[in-house]
Each structure stands twice: as structure tokens, then as C-alpha cells.
Amino acid sequence: MAQEKGKTDPEVVFPAEVAGWKWDGKENHYNRKTIFDYINGAGELYIAYNFNGVRVRRYEKANQPPIIAEVYDMEASEDAYGVFSFERQDEEAGIGQGSEFGGGLLRFWKGKFFVSVFAEGQGKEAEAATLELGRAIAGSIRTTGPFPKLLNALPKTKGGLVEKNIRYLRSHILLNQRFFIANQNILNLNPKAEAVLGQYVQGRQKVHLLIIRYPSESEATAALQKFKKAYMPEAEAQNAIQTEDKKWTAAEQRKSFALIVFGAGSKADSEEWIRAAEERIGRH
Structure with missing residues (x-):
């Protein structure tokens, strides 16, 4: 010191x-x-x-x-x-x-x-x-700085986004402290990757949307394969699975992005969340 x-x-x-x-x-x-x-x-x-x-x-x-x-x-x-x-x-x-x-x-x-x-x-x-x-x-402090561009990937049209619960993350340890996924780093989060976690509250339903941008498309592919194998092995070739709480989890890749939704009310709903996020990242 x-x-x-x-x-x-x-x-x-x-x-x-x-x-x-x-x-x-x-x-x-x-x-x-x-x-x-x-x-x-x-x-x-x-x-x-x-x-x-x-x-x-x-x-x-x-x-x-x-x-x-x-x-x-x-x-x-x-x-x-x-x-x-x-x-x-x-x-x-x-x-x-x-x-x-x-x-x-x-x-x-x-x-x-x-x-x-x-x-x-x-x-x-x-x-x-x-x-x-x-x-x-x-x-x-005379100079301001940009917000993370990845924040713009969170859909606003779905409604219910809790602004003060938006988390911008670079570490799986920190991610687990806000939304537990697994003890191991099954999403390969690292300082060169960036993630945004959004919480949406719609009545009794609480949905979490996780969007991760990796340095390359190949890293996104490897991370999503690792995630599916560890978190949703029963899904096999499918991108969505119903969990024990009767909610749905879906995970898909778009170029260097991984899009994952937790807590959707149905398979169709989980697909809607993925589409909404896909539309947002297509604009940025």
C-alpha cells in the first residue's frame, strides 16, 4: 500500500x-x-x-x-x-x-x-x-464515454424489462452471482467476450435473456455447443427444452453472438424471445 x-x-x-x-x-x-x-x-x-x-x-x-x-x-x-x-x-x-x-x-x-x-x-x-x-x-471528469453497444441488443418491444436489473458482464463467476447457470464456465466467458443479462417481468412470469458477443464466430460456436451439452443435453439437435419448473430454455447462435432465454412460458414463447433478440443484434 x-x-x-x-x-x-x-x-x-x-x-x-x-x-x-x-x-x-x-x-x-x-x-x-x-x-x-x-x-x-x-x-x-x-x-x-x-x-x-x-x-x-x-x-x-x-x-x-x-x-x-x-x-x-x-x-x-x-x-x-x-x-x-x-x-x-x-x-x-x-x-x-x-x-x-x-x-x-x-x-x-x-x-x-x-x-x-x-x-x-x-x-x-x-x-x-x-x-x-x-x-x-x-x-x-470532463470526458464522457459510450455505454456498451451490446445493451442495445436487449429487446424493448417485449415489455417488462427491468432497467436497474440490467447487468453487463465479462465473467461467469459474476454471472452466477446474478443468475446461476453452472459452477463451471460452460459459456466460455472471458475478458474478451462480453455479455448482457436482461430481466423481464410480465405479470407472474419472469424471463431472463442472456446475449453474449464473442471475439469470433468459431468461439461462439464452441461456447454454445459446450453450453448445450452441459445445460440441456436432452435437447440434442433441438434449440429449446422444457426444464423441471415447466418453463422453457432456448439457445441459438447468430454469427459471433449466443442468444439464450431462460424461463419462457412455452416453446413458441422461447422462440419469440430469440427472434426479438436476433432482430436487435441485426441493427447493431
């Missing part, structure tokens, strides 16, 4: 003071090797999204809880969005390109940065300062 005073990143500027909370003068830096010293057990999340490093500052005010600001430098804006999307659960807070605030924790992304700001204690004054600090950091 290194402590460096006064070091600045021209792309991100921390304020020296906000609402009476003053920076304590220290800045901690962690990289891919040392991140586990800072957040043991959660470092894998950032590593999975091509994490470069994080800067951490502490702000203090008499008789108030300290406020911690963390700025994670990711390889690209798509990765910053991915980290944000993975744990998103609260409503939009209007900071950066996407944000949420709940339980005293502010999370947002802008450009290739993911930012977390939180108070080590409760209180309305601390919450207000947390938001103000977040806005100041977001305002210093």
Missing part, C-alpha cells in the same frame, strides 16, 4: 474540502495486485472489468462521520458501466452518466471511471456532503 500526498490525475480532481469536510492530506493507491489489501473478497469484481487502479481519499469534520471517496480507473467506459451495473439496486441520483444513492452510499460512473463515495456513519448532513462530494468529482 502506498500513500502519496498531493498526487493528481488530470482526468479526475478531488476537492480539498466540501461542506466543511476536509481532506486529511493522504491519498492511497491500489492496483490490480494490491486491490485485495484494500477490499479483500471484492477485488475480483474490479479485476473482471479490466481495472487499472483506484485512488482513495478520506474527508473529516469534527463531530461528524468521515467520508471516503474512491475513484476506480477502468480500461474503458464500458467497464466502468459494468461495475456500476453489477451492483445497481437503488434509483438514479442524477450524477455522472449513471448513478444511485441509498443507505448513505453513492455509486456512479462517468467516462472510464467508477466512483464510490460513502460516510462511515449516518446523518443527513453527512448524506448531503456525500452527494456534494460526488457531484464535485463527477464535474471534474
Whole structure:
């Protein structure tokens, strides 16, 4: 762990003071090797999204809880969005390109940065300062970045898409934490592949649509064959199968894309979901 005073990143500027909370003068830096010293057990999340490093500052005010600001430098804006999307659960807070605030924790992304700001204690004054600090950091990031293009593959015409439950993924471990498929990496997810998981709620029906883009068509073919053999062996040459819960799972390939639907109400319904996704990827 290194402590460096006064070091600045021209792309991100921390304020020296906000609402009476003053920076304590220290800045901690962690990289891919040392991140586990800072957040043991959660470092894998950032590593999975091509994490470069994080800067951490502490702000203090008499008789108030300290406020911690963390700025994670990711390889690209798509990765910053991915980290944000993975744990998103609260409503939009209007900071950066996407944000949420709940339980005293502010999370947002802008450009290739993911930012977390939180108070080590409760209180309305601390919450207000947390938001103000977040806005100041977001305002210093001059460059925005694109959302992952793969998000556009999720069909909107089917209705029921739960926006805050959209997950952009690069790791089967993270995928399993949001929607369990198998202990093994039967979809061959890796840092060069990208996936988007959409949840659709239509009455009592809950459908999950997983769309994966692989670096090549041959990799998509190999991954889908592996998935079908492990997850739906009874399907044989078919692309759809009824599972034990009487729902339907379907999996098909379109060029370098794998399209998989879980929880469809019928075989015909599962095919409709695949067609809807196919139409979307054909536009991008």
C-alpha cells in the first residue's frame, strides 16, 4: 500500500474540502495486485472489468462521520458501466452518466471511471456532503464515454424489462452471482467476450435473456455447443427444452453472438424471445 500526498490525475480532481469536510492530506493507491489489501473478497469484481487502479481519499469534520471517496480507473467506459451495473439496486441520483444513492452510499460512473463515495456513519448532513462530494468529482471528469453497444441488443418491444436489473458482464463467476447457470464456465466467458443479462417481468412470469458477443464466430460456436451439452443435453439437435419448473430454455447462435432465454412460458414463447433478440443484434 502506498500513500502519496498531493498526487493528481488530470482526468479526475478531488476537492480539498466540501461542506466543511476536509481532506486529511493522504491519498492511497491500489492496483490490480494490491486491490485485495484494500477490499479483500471484492477485488475480483474490479479485476473482471479490466481495472487499472483506484485512488482513495478520506474527508473529516469534527463531530461528524468521515467520508471516503474512491475513484476506480477502468480500461474503458464500458467497464466502468459494468461495475456500476453489477451492483445497481437503488434509483438514479442524477450524477455522472449513471448513478444511485441509498443507505448513505453513492455509486456512479462517468467516462472510464467508477466512483464510490460513502460516510462511515449516518446523518443527513453527512448524506448531503456525500452527494456534494460526488457531484464535485463527477464535474471534474470532463470526458464522457459510450455505454456498451451490446445493451442495445436487449429487446424493448417485449415489455417488462427491468432497467436497474440490467447487468453487463465479462465473467461467469459474476454471472452466477446474478443468475446461476453452472459452477463451471460452460459459456466460455472471458475478458474478451462480453455479455448482457436482461430481466423481464410480465405479470407472474419472469424471463431472463442472456446475449453474449464473442471475439469470433468459431468461439461462439464452441461456447454454445459446450453450453448445450452441459445445460440441456436432452435437447440434442433441438434449440429449446422444457426444464423441471415447466418453463422453457432456448439457445441459438447468430454469427459471433449466443442468444439464450431462460424461463419462457412455452416453446413458441422461447422462440419469440430469440427472434426479438436476433432482430436487435441485426441493427447493431
